[in-house]
Amino acid sequence: MTLRLTNTLSRAKEVFTPLVDRRVAIYCCGVTVYDLCHLGHARSYIVWDVLRRYLSWPGQSGGAYQVTFVQNFTDIDDKILNRAAEQGLAMEEVSERNIMAYFQDMDALNILRADSMPRATACLDGIRALIAELEHKGAAYSADGDVYFAVMKQAGYGKLSGRDLSEQQEGASGRTTGEEDARKHHPFDFALWKGAKPGEPSYPSPWGPGRPGWHIECSAMVRQELGDTIDIHLGGADLIFPHHENEIAQSEAASGKPLARYWLHNGMVNVGGEKMSKSLGNFTTIRALLASGVSPMTLRLFVLQAHYRKPLDFTLEGLEAAATGWKGLSAALALGSTHQAALGWSEHQVVAPASLPEDLKAIRERFQEAMDDDLNTAAALGELFELARPLRALANRLRIGDLPSAADQAQSLRWQLLVELAGVLGLQPDQSGSTPLSGSNPGRSAEPARLAPETAASAATSSAATPATPATTAVATPAAVASVAPSGLSDAAIEALVVQRKAAKAARDFASADSLRAELKAQGIELVDKPGGVTVWLRG
RNA sequence: GGCGGCAUGGCCAAGUGGUAAGGCAGAGGAUUGCAAAUCCUUUACCCCCAGUUCGAAUCUGGGUGCCGCCUCCA
Numbered sequence: 001m002t003l004r005l006t007n008t009l010s011r012a013k014e015v016f017t018p019l020v021d022r023r024v025a026i027y028c029c030g031v032t033v034y035d036l037c038h039l040g041h042a043r044s045y046i047v048w049d050v051l052r053r054y055l056s057w058p059g060q061s062g063g064a065y066q067v068t069f070v071q072n073f074t075d076i077d078d079k080i081l082n083r084a085a086e087q088g089l090a091m092e093e094v095s096e097r098n099i100m101a102y103f104q105d106m107d108a109l110n111i112l113r114a115d116s117m118p119r120a121t122a123c124l125d126g127i128r129a130l131i132a133e134l135e136h137k138g139a140a141y142s143a144d145g146d147v148y149f150a151v152m153k154q155a156g157y158g159k160l161s162g163r164d165l166s167e168q169q170e171g172a173s174g175r176t177t178g179e180e181d182a183r184k185h186h187p188f189d190f191a192l193w194k195g196a197k198p199g200e201p202s203y204p205s206p207w208g209p210g211r212p213g214w215h216i217e218c219s220a221m222v223r224q225e226l227g228d229t230i231d232i233h234l235g236g237a238d239l240i241f242p243h244h245e246n247e248i249a250q251s252e253a254a255s256g257k258p259l260a261r262y263w264l265h266n267g268m269v270n271v272g273g274e275k276m277s278k279s280l281g282n283f284t285t286i287r288a289l290l291a292s293g294v295s296p297m298t299l300r301l302f303v304l305q306a307h308y309r310k311p312l313d314f315t316l317e318g319l320e321a322a323a324t325g326w327k328g329l330s331a332a333l334a335l336g337s338t339h340q341a342a343l344g345w346s347e348h349q350v351v352a353p354a355s356l357p358e359d360l361k362a363i364r365e366r367f368q369e370a371m372d373d374d375l376n377t378a379a380a381l382g383e384l385f386e387l388a389r390p391l392r393a394l395a396n397r398l399r400i401g402d403l404p405s406a407a408d409q410a411q412s413l414r415w416q417l418l419v420e421l422a423g424v425l426g427l428q429p430d431q432s433g434s435t436p437l438s439g440s441n442p443g444r445s446a447e448p449a450r451l452a453p454e455t456a457a458s459a460a461t462s463s464a465a466t467p468a469t470p471a472t473t474a475v476a477t478p479a480a481v482a483s484v485a486p487s488g489l490s491d492a493a494i495e496a497l498v499v500q501r502k503a504a505k506a507a508r509d510f511a512s513a514d515s516l517r518a519e520l521k522a523q524g525i526e527l528v529d530k531p532g533g534v535t536v537w538l539r540g
Numbered sequence: 541g542g543c544g545g546c547a548u549g550g551c552c553a554a555g556u557g558g559u560a561a562g563g564c565a566g567a568g569g570a571u572u573g574c575a576a577a578u579c580c581u582u583u584a585c586c587c588c589c590a591g592u593u594c595g596a597a598u599c600u601g602g603g604u605g606c607c608g609c610c611u612c613c614a
Contacts, residue, residue: 011544031614044614079612162543163610214612236614241543243613267545268608277613305553305563310546311607318552321564328563366561370554378554382562396578510573517575528577538577 002061003054003372005232006309008240008263009160013374016262018231022063024055025226027260028071029218029235029243030117033098034079037105038283039299039314040236040269040276046300047266047308047375048234049111049426054371057424058350061368070225071114072218073099075121076211081200091201095119105286109296110426118221120212126220127212128205130254131192139253143183145195145208149215151188154249160263161241190246192216215246222251222259233260237267237309238275267311276314284314295430297330298323304377304425325385331395332388333422334429336415339398345412351420360417363387367421377425384425387418400528401536489523498527498535 003016018024028048031041055065075095084094103113120127131147134140140149151157151165158164165188181187191213196202202209212220222230228251235244244263251259268275271282290296302322306312336345353364363383370379394408422428489497497516504512517527526538 008544029614032612037614041614048614077612158543161609164542234614237545237608238613239609241609242611266614268614270607273607275608275613279611279613301563302552307554310553313552315552317564321552324565325563376554378563379561382554385562393579400578505573508573514574521576526577529572529575530578531571 004374005262005264006374007261008244008265011162014262018065019229019261022065024065024067024232025230026052026067026069026232026234027218027222027226027230028069028114028233029239030072030074031098031102032074032077032079032214033095033102034077034083035098035278036101036285036287038269038276038278038285039289040283042105042109042286042299043269043303043308043312044236044266045106045111046109046303046426047377048264050304050377050424051232051234051264051375052112053424053426054375059353059364059368059420059424061372068116068226069112069114070116070118070221072221073102073117073119074214074217075099075119076201077214092121095121101287105290108290109286109300110428112426116225118225120217120221123217123221123224124203124212126224127216128193130220130223130250131212131216132206133254134192134250137253139250140192141185142193142207145210146180146183146191147193147207148184148189149192149246149250149253150185151190151249152186154253156252157188157249158245160245160248163241163245188242190215190242192250215243216250218243218247219250219254219259222247223255228255228257228259230260232262232264234264235266237265240265266308267306270311270313273313275311294319294323295326297427297430298326300425300427301326301329301381304381307378308375328392329384329388329422329427330429331399332391332415333419333427335391335395335398336412336419337429338395339404342398342404343409343412345415349416349420351413351416356413356417360387360414364417364421371424380421380425384418384422384427387414387421391415391418399538400530401534489525494520494525494537498537501527502533502535 004013005016006012007014026048028045031037052067052069054060055067058064073095076091080091080094083089084091087094099119106113131140134149135142135147138150139153140147142148165186180191193205193207193212193216194210195207196209196211200211202211222233233244233247248259270276271284274280274282276283286299289299298319299322302319303312305322305325336343336347353361356364363386367380367383370376370383373379391411391414394404394411398404419428497520501513501516504510504516520527520537524539528536528538530536
């Protein structure tokens with residue numbers, strides 16, 4: 001079993017072999033911090049987070065890789081300047097604000113922070129040095145305060161995106177700025193350094209004051225943080241051309257060595273068949289979605305149910321399906337801690353495959369095979385669901401006050417394996433207030449069972465009516481949650497109502513019984529009638 | 541015009557030569573006075589045509605449809 005990854009360079013799945021044994025150097029293209037992140041960003045970083053977690057997994061065949069993960073912030077750019085001008089802020093204020101928001105959003109999605117997150121404005125020395133080097137080597141030329149990369153001088157330009165410059169229709173999109181073109185030797189030459197324009201922030205350089213172009217940032221940061229050749233370079237498929245192509249040209253012209261051995265690209269998030277993007281205005285921000293009651297793990301599940309290279313259509317229905325699916329998975333995952341006292345299972349640890357019974361071992365192997373096969377998270381999730389099924393059933397029985405049997409107790413390994421494998425995908429039980437359960441039959445539930453999490457997303461699920469909104473609206477999400485107010489009733493008061501209802505039922509006064517049930521429901525109290533006339537209640 | 545990708549049940553989505561994972565929804569059943577919740581069971585021959593093969597969703601050719609990139613973009 002070896003990890004195979006689709007390398008955009010070869011358009012084929014290749015066996016992954018790191019440059020240095022058991023160590024992996026990864027660079028991931030980060031965001032331009034002019035606005036909040038949307039679901040497209042969420043998908044990208046969730047998927048790469050899973051790659052990182054998988055490589056770092058101790059259960060990885062051959063042992064965990066030691067991963068160094070670098071991701072940048074582009075904090076100087078036209079769009080940031082525009083935004084700053086619109087809002088009457090300094091460029092730094094805009095970028096700082098959005099960097100903070102980035103961390104909040106990604107932390108919420110349980111995305112591990114990179115080992116290093118360089119910012120363009122803090123790497124200017126490296127950028128200038130790299131440009132100077134390219135100029136010395138004849139790969140770049142300056143013109144009126146700008147510096148351009150000479151595309152035609154770089155053999156192999158186009159190898160990542162499969163483009164042959166001579167076959168490209170120049171300006172196929174009909175968008176060229178004549179002024180800049182006049183300074184370029186070739187239409188595909190791109191700016192390494194842009195001469196300062198009046199009123200814009202600028203930095204000194206041998207070519208005059210100005211600021212770096214976008215592509216050169218990444219080349220300089222990779223070199224500074226990780227060296228000439230890295231193992232894996234990550235990014236969205238929309239970055240293949242021109243960004244990554246240019247990055248390769250710059251870095252390889254300077255070092256004479258390959259920039260990255262493996263180039264991985266994630267597919268886009270679509271809305272109604274179109275790419276979600278800022279410019280189309282059809283985006284939903286991560287925080288808007290989370291604020292609408294969709295849990296972070298639901299979003300993770302939604303993303304991971306598709307293969308990372310394929311486009312993923314964002315729909316309300318898909319999100320609801322993920323929410324319901326997560327509810328079950330989550331109940332199983334939370335089992336050990338939720339029912340700690342009843343089960344006495346120890347906190348999760350890495351399970352030695354040798355200690356697993358055959359059926360669990362087989363599941364674990366299939367999980368690993370799926371992940372090894374170009375991160376087939378959809379198939380891997382299938383194994384997780386299989387692992388979870390009996391645990392979910394157990395969790396639901398315990399939830400309504402049943403006591404675990406000896407056979408239930410024996411499920412400990414299954415649960416530990418589930419927690420471990422789910423962790424590889426970054427899936428973990430939601431942090432939410434758990435609520436004690438009370439049974440009206442005193443003899444039954446000495447065990448303080450707790451309510452399964454994911455109340456938020458299931459509530460979002462039930463309010464399905466909101467239609468997908470047109471592009472002008474920033475948020476296309478389930479309606480806000482808040483369907484049930486937290487109950488102000490005391491346990492004793494609830495008990496009393498449950499007893500009343502029981503009496504009404506005994507008297508076959510079902511109308512009263514049902515209205516009592518409705519009354520409690522309005523207070524967020526769920527009644528579960530179990531066989532044998534036993535009713536338990538749960539706070540919602 | 542160039543480059544790349546996709547097309548699997550009601551929806552989403554795995555599956556690259558041997559007779560279709562999983563999730564959601566639906567249906568049936570158990571439980572219930574009813575409901576909810578929960579549990580069990582259950583639903584496909586894979587866009588079209590022509591080939592290769594003992595055998596194809598999976599390979600080849602053609603067609604149709606859709607998407608991404610060629611401009612900032614995860």
